[in-house]
Amino acid sequence: MHTLNTDLNTDNVIVLDPEGNLSLSLVKDAYEKFGIQVQHRSKASMKHNKYIINIPLKDNQLHPGSKQFERLKWCLENTLTQTFKLKAYFNIVTGQSVDIEWPSQVKKVTKIDIEPQFETLTDIHIPSFESINHSLNGQPAEDWDRHVMNALEWIGLAYIRSNRIKAKTTKAVDPFISVYKAPAPYLDSQTGTLIKWKGLLPTPFIHNVMTMIRKLMVPDIINHWTSLTVYGYRDSPYTWKGKEHYAYLNSENDYTFLMMPEHQTAYTLQFYGSHHSNV
Incomplete structure (x- = not known):
């Protein structure tokens, strides 16, 4: 709640x-x-x-x-x-839909179904993210952190459907505003699928989404990479590991899973605010 x-x-x-x-x-x-x-x-x-x-x-x-x-x-x-x-959400282990009995003091209750929003992104440069992959038994390359930040930036731009990742733009972007270029190399495909859920999402729901993604990787329906990003509430009193939260200082409490089935690797990327470690 x-x-x-x-x-x-x-x-x-x-x-x-x-x-x-x-x-x-x-x-x-x-x-x-x-x-x-x-x-x-x-x-x-x-x-x-x-x-x-x-x-x-x-x-x-x-x-x-x-x-x-x-x-x-x-x-x-x-x-x-x-x-x-x-x-608020109510989660039970049976998976059956159950109406919540609210106290009489509650003035109005609206039931909201968690429905996905599908969108196809076309004519976009899709990075392969090959520069991120490395053996988990060894040390990553010296500039690995930079490649990871580039990947997160591209994923974020894809979520907001930015023209910056378009392969062809009808209007040139003023270099003074943006000199962004998607990280190379690119995949041959220039089409991706964006799926969104909005609201207060239960943890088991996010776990189920992750399970479905993993199942799609087995038959090569997803054969290059996929990502799952969860944006936390900016106004929660606490964030990672019980750290106190301050919206103007360290409001980031998001995380991204980047999964690469070709290499059988996955990366968990957490977002911390600039003052998070000092709170």
């Missing part, structure tokens, strides 16, 4: 993760009224005047009737009275 249209640096943000951890990222005024104290504040939280309250809802001591439960319930009902717009 994740609040929508809330800015991490200036608004109250609420997140409930799949492990049952409730995170309340509150601005100073809301925190002082809330009634539950932050156990620990990082230097970055102090600098940005943020207060992040973490509540493990699966804790054995947090049950109806317990002091902790009743305190949390009272605070949510009496001090955090702001109305939020949220997205």
